[in-house]
Each structure stands twice: as C-alpha cells, then as structure tokens.
Amino acid sequence: MGLIVIDPGQAATVQDGGRAGYRHWGVPRGGVFDTFSAGLANALVGNPSGSAVVEFTLRGGEYQAEGPLALALAGAPMPARVIEADSSIRLLEPPTSFVLKPGERLRLGVATQGARTYLAVRGGWQTPLVLGSRSFETYLRPRDLLPAEPGSIPVHRPREPAWEISSDRPFRVLPGPDAALASHVLEALSSRLFHVGSSSNRMGLRLEGEPIELASDPSRLSTPVAPGAIQLAGRELIVLGVASGTMGGYPHIAQVVTADLDRLGQLAPGDVLRFAWITLDEARRIDRESRERRRAIFSRIAMATRVG
Amino acid sequence: MTTSAQNDGAPIDPSGSVPRLSPLGDRAFLARFPSEHEAAAWAAAVTAMAWRGVVDVVPAYRDVAVFADPDVVDLEGLELHLRALVPSVGQAAIGRRLVIPVVYDGPDLEVIAGQLNVTLDEVVACHTGPVYDVFAIGFLPGFPYAGWLRPPLAGLPRRRSPRTRVPAGSVAVAGRQTGVYPGESPGGWHILGRTPLRLIDMAQGYFPIRAGDQIQFTAITADEYEARLHERL
Structure with a gap:
C-alpha cells in the first residue's frame, strides 16, 4: 500500500526533521530544506511537523496511488492535478489536503515560483528509518514504492500564510567565525547582488557575482560548519545547504540566520539575492518570533482539519 | 555587525x-x-x-x-x-587505539614516491610508523581526520583536480593529515592504499572511530585483504 513513482520529476527525495545529534560522528542533520512548507503539508494531514514527506525540486513528476491515500501539498507553487480512473482531471490548488483513490495519479508540473514542494501523507511515508530519520539524499526512481497507511481526509485549503517569493527580501546574516579575516568581503556581501548558480542543490548554493579576492592559507584546518554558512571557496561565495557536510575547510565569512534558512531552500538557479547584516540579539528575537508564528499556524490548521 | x-x-x-x-x-x-x-x-x-x-x-x-x-x-x-566551564585535569577521555590494515597499492603511491624521491617501501614505512591522533570526524560520516604525518610524507598539497569518485576504504593523505574514506565520495587527497574493513554501519549506528582515539596503519597483502573484506573495524 502506498504511492508508486511513475516519473520522479527533477530531484525528489524523502525527507523528515533529519538526524539531530550525530554531527560529532560526521553525520549531518539533513532533512527537509524548507521546514515551514514541509510542516504546513504535515499539519494539513494532522501529522507532527517532522513526519517524512516527499521533497520535490523544481519539477514534481507523476505518482500513482496503490490504495486510498490522505495527502497534502504545500511549498513552491507547482501546477497540480489528479488524473482520475476514467482519465478525467481534477485540479488541485496547493496548499491543500486531498485524497487519491486507488489507481488515481497525481501529476505535478514545473514550479512557477520557488524551488521545493512537499507531499505529506497521513501518518507519514513509511520508508526505512536509519539513525532515527527517514531522510536520504537518494533520488526517487520510476517504480519505487513509497509505503503509507490508507486514509481519507476532507479537502482543506488554509487561508494563510500567503506564498512569499524568497528573493523579495534580503537574507539576514551574522558575521561568521572568520569574518575578521576579510573585512572587504563583508562589505561586498551586503552591497552587491548575487545570482544563484545552476549547480546549486541541497548541499549548497553557488553565488555568482564579481569575483572576490582573499589570500588563501594552505595550512588552514577544517572546522565545524552548519547549513547557512557562507564560505569563500576560491574567489566565489557558497552558502551551505541543509545536506552539507559537518566540516569545512574554506573561510566561514558569514552565517544566514536560522529564521531565513527555509527561504534558502526556495531559491532556484538564476534567482537574485541580497544580504543584510543584523545583530545576534535581533537574529535570536526573529528566530523566536518565527518559531511562535509557525506553532500558531500549525495548531490553527490542526484544529480546522479536525473540525473538517 | x-x-x-x-x-x-x-x-x-x-x-x-x-x-x-x-x-x-x-x-x-x-x-x-x-x-x-x-x-x-x-x-x-x-x-x-x-x-x-x-x-x-x-x-x-x-x-x-x-x-x-x-x-x-x-x-x-x-x-x-x-x-x-573549566575542564578538570585529565578530563579528555583516554581514547582507544585502533589498528587499520591497509594494502598499499593505491593509485597515487608511485607518483608520490617519485615526487619525494623515495622508494615505495619508504612511503609505506613512513605512513605505518606513527600512531596518529584522531582530531575530528567529519566531512563524510565517520571520516577520521588524523595526524600528524612525518617527513617526507607530510606537506603534499591536495590534488589539483579532485577525483569525482574515491572508493570506500581508500586510505589517503594531504598536508600533514591522513584519513580513510568510509564510503564512496569525491575527494582531493592522495590515495596510498585501501583497507578491507568497514569503518561505519549507519543502519546499526556503528561508528567505531571517535575524535580523541588513536589510529595506526599496518601493511597487509592482497590475500589478507580478500580474507578480511567487509569485516568491521
């Protein structure tokens, strides 16, 4: 019982809240790139925020139900339709919960904005659990089966939050541990525009812009890093993504604040982005407000879903 | 700011x-x-x-x-x-000492020996001689960053063009450091040889090497390699 992959789109993986607490073994946390959108999809089917979802990148693909499934879609807007057994078509308007009957297909197009869309199922996808998480970087392939419990759910479309385009606002940053090495890089970071490079993925985003010069230090030792770290790799800046390794050898110039990490996951190649410095106190306040806001939204949705 | x-x-x-x-x-x-x-x-x-x-x-x-x-x-x-927080004296736990068997037949061995103007045996002796401290685990799950290498092996810059595929078990050096790739990965270090042992088992939560441990390499033959293939460290 579950969902069969017909066409896995551009890069679809199963992700959840990731593996917390294994960095000292070199195991990154990983997990969904846009935790808010994934949490929204989960809330719509009554799941806890960290349940396993499918993460689609830029193009969703096509999937067929093996049984009745209670599903929800949220995240980057993608054309979404259900192909019914008699080939008639039912349009979906994400974010939304919906049901696939046995044999029905979900067909997802190309994201019109953003980069990542999430598909939740009531109870979570029951793919293998390793070190407390179902997150894997392996792309789904045609004929893969995503196991899930059968279920049913009324269609529910939350009125908020409105979809926000990631590159509309600057990404807020704190100085990194190596900021003192590179005052001219700090200046460049907040005064220039950068383009997201085409080779960007869950490991990291390349920032294309004017080259930046910094004398390299070959004796430099690797040091712990975290998603959102902005490093100077050669003459180019990179921002580490959610699936980046636990250690890095390049100078760590700046760090994207936690509250803006989800938006990193919604940047597509070619998007323009800007950075703005804030203080640690502001970053912690924004982080707190962001966590409170998401808790409030998810609990409202959970209530509404229960009422039907 | x-x-x-x-x-x-x-x-x-x-x-x-x-x-x-x-x-x-x-x-x-x-x-x-x-x-x-x-x-x-x-x-x-x-x-x-x-x-x-x-x-x-x-x-x-x-x-x-x-x-x-x-x-x-x-x-x-x-x-x-x-x-x-002030650590009490001797708080750094005494790590374990782990021995990693290696067949020294790596693709970079001869080039390195040539560059350093030493024999293959001298490269092997230089790598197997010291007991190395493990300073960190990272970049890949279970990858030990260990050191320090001794001259003449110490100080090689990373490969100019990293390999896109380094096989699991590869034993490698760069700068003053040595390490072992627990899984297949891209990599820019120089490969001296390969160990038959499994360094991690993610599904079982098995990560035998920790920061603070010590590792030592010992040379084995290709037959010994085959005999111990997939054995756990």
Whole structure:
C-alpha cells in the first residue's frame, strides 16, 4: 500500500526533521530544506511537523496511488492535478489536503515560483528509518514504492500564510567565525547582488557575482560548519545547504540566520539575492518570533482539519 | 555587525582553560583554543555536563562547536555556562587505539614516491610508523581526520583536480593529515592504499572511530585483504 513513482520529476527525495545529534560522528542533520512548507503539508494531514514527506525540486513528476491515500501539498507553487480512473482531471490548488483513490495519479508540473514542494501523507511515508530519520539524499526512481497507511481526509485549503517569493527580501546574516579575516568581503556581501548558480542543490548554493579576492592559507584546518554558512571557496561565495557536510575547510565569512534558512531552500538557479547584516540579539528575537508564528499556524490548521 | 567583534575580543588565557567563544549563527557557538589537547578536554567537559538543550558537541582540531535547541535552553544562559566551564585535569577521555590494515597499492603511491624521491617501501614505512591522533570526524560520516604525518610524507598539497569518485576504504593523505574514506565520495587527497574493513554501519549506528582515539596503519597483502573484506573495524 502506498504511492508508486511513475516519473520522479527533477530531484525528489524523502525527507523528515533529519538526524539531530550525530554531527560529532560526521553525520549531518539533513532533512527537509524548507521546514515551514514541509510542516504546513504535515499539519494539513494532522501529522507532527517532522513526519517524512516527499521533497520535490523544481519539477514534481507523476505518482500513482496503490490504495486510498490522505495527502497534502504545500511549498513552491507547482501546477497540480489528479488524473482520475476514467482519465478525467481534477485540479488541485496547493496548499491543500486531498485524497487519491486507488489507481488515481497525481501529476505535478514545473514550479512557477520557488524551488521545493512537499507531499505529506497521513501518518507519514513509511520508508526505512536509519539513525532515527527517514531522510536520504537518494533520488526517487520510476517504480519505487513509497509505503503509507490508507486514509481519507476532507479537502482543506488554509487561508494563510500567503506564498512569499524568497528573493523579495534580503537574507539576514551574522558575521561568521572568520569574518575578521576579510573585512572587504563583508562589505561586498551586503552591497552587491548575487545570482544563484545552476549547480546549486541541497548541499549548497553557488553565488555568482564579481569575483572576490582573499589570500588563501594552505595550512588552514577544517572546522565545524552548519547549513547557512557562507564560505569563500576560491574567489566565489557558497552558502551551505541543509545536506552539507559537518566540516569545512574554506573561510566561514558569514552565517544566514536560522529564521531565513527555509527561504534558502526556495531559491532556484538564476534567482537574485541580497544580504543584510543584523545583530545576534535581533537574529535570536526573529528566530523566536518565527518559531511562535509557525506553532500558531500549525495548531490553527490542526484544529480546522479536525473540525473538517 | 558588532556582535562577533565583542566576543572575539576575549584574550586567550595562557593556561588555555578559557576558550575564545564566538557565535556560530544564532543557535550555536564556536570555541577556539590554542591547542588540540585543550579543545578535546573542553569538548569532553561540555559533553559530560549533559546540559538540556545541547544538541551536539563537535570537536575538530583546535575548535569545538556546540549546537543548541532554543526551544529547550536559553542561549544567553548557556553561553555564560560555556564561558565559565573549566575542564578538570585529565578530563579528555583516554581514547582507544585502533589498528587499520591497509594494502598499499593505491593509485597515487608511485607518483608520490617519485615526487619525494623515495622508494615505495619508504612511503609505506613512513605512513605505518606513527600512531596518529584522531582530531575530528567529519566531512563524510565517520571520516577520521588524523595526524600528524612525518617527513617526507607530510606537506603534499591536495590534488589539483579532485577525483569525482574515491572508493570506500581508500586510505589517503594531504598536508600533514591522513584519513580513510568510509564510503564512496569525491575527494582531493592522495590515495596510498585501501583497507578491507568497514569503518561505519549507519543502519546499526556503528561508528567505531571517535575524535580523541588513536589510529595506526599496518601493511597487509592482497590475500589478507580478500580474507578480511567487509569485516568491521
């Protein structure tokens, strides 16, 4: 019982809240790139925020139900339709919960904005659990089966939050541990525009812009890093993504604040982005407000879903 | 912009007990020490405190990162605790010593011997001689960063063009460091040989090498390699 992959789109993986607490073994946390959108999809089917979802990148693909499934879609807007057994078509308007009957297909197009869309199922996808998480970087392939419990759910479309385009606002940053090495890089970071490079993925985003010069230090030792770290790799800046390794050898110039990490996951190649410095106190306040806001939204949705 | 400058201003205590602590983003801290030994002792002390809300303590050479969950712990309060923490003498746990068997037939062995103007046997002797300290586990799950290499093997720059595919078990060197690739990965280090042993088993949560352990390499034959293939370290 579950969902069969017909066409896995551009890069679809199963992700959840990731593996917390294994960095000292070199195991990154990983997990969904846009935790808010994934949490929204989960809330719509009554799941806890960290349940396993499918993460689609830029193009969703096509999937067929093996049984009745209670599903929800949220995240980057993608054309979404259900192909019914008699080939008639039912349009979906994400974010939304919906049901696939046995044999029905979900067909997802190309994201019109953003980069990542999430598909939740009531109870979570029951793919293998390793070190407390179902997150894997392996792309789904045609004929893969995503196991899930059968279920049913009324269609529910939350009125908020409105979809926000990631590159509309600057990404807020704190100085990194190596900021003192590179005052001219700090200046460049907040005064220039950068383009997201085409080779960007869950490991990291390349920032294309004017080259930046910094004398390299070959004796430099690797040091712990975290998603959102902005490093100077050669003459180019990179921002580490959610699936980046636990250690890095390049100078760590700046760090994207936690509250803006989800938006990193919604940047597509070619998007323009800007950075703005804030203080640690502001970053912690924004982080707190962001966590409170998401808790409030998810609990409202959970209530509404229960009422039907 | 002023935050890290304030925190970076703390002087390095000559006894080495007080770290230079700076924020690593808004939910973590990075403590920097004058030596690997002090960093390891402090990491062990933080881990031993088992503070609620401390998600991960990651030692790496002279640095230690401490990751925290702001839903569980007040980060300003945690920072005060971290700044006040003084490891007791001998707190860095005595690590285990692990022996890693290696067939020295790696694709870079001959080139390195040529560059250094030594024989293959001399390269092998230079690599198997020392007992290495493991300073960090990272980049890949279970990859040990160990050192230090001795001359003439020490000091090779990374390969100009990294390999896109380094096989699991590859034993490699770069700069003053040596390491073993637990899984297949891209990599820029010079490959001296391969171990038959499995260094990790993710599904079983098996990670035998920890920062603070010591590793030593021993040369084996290709037949011994076949006999021990997939055995756990």
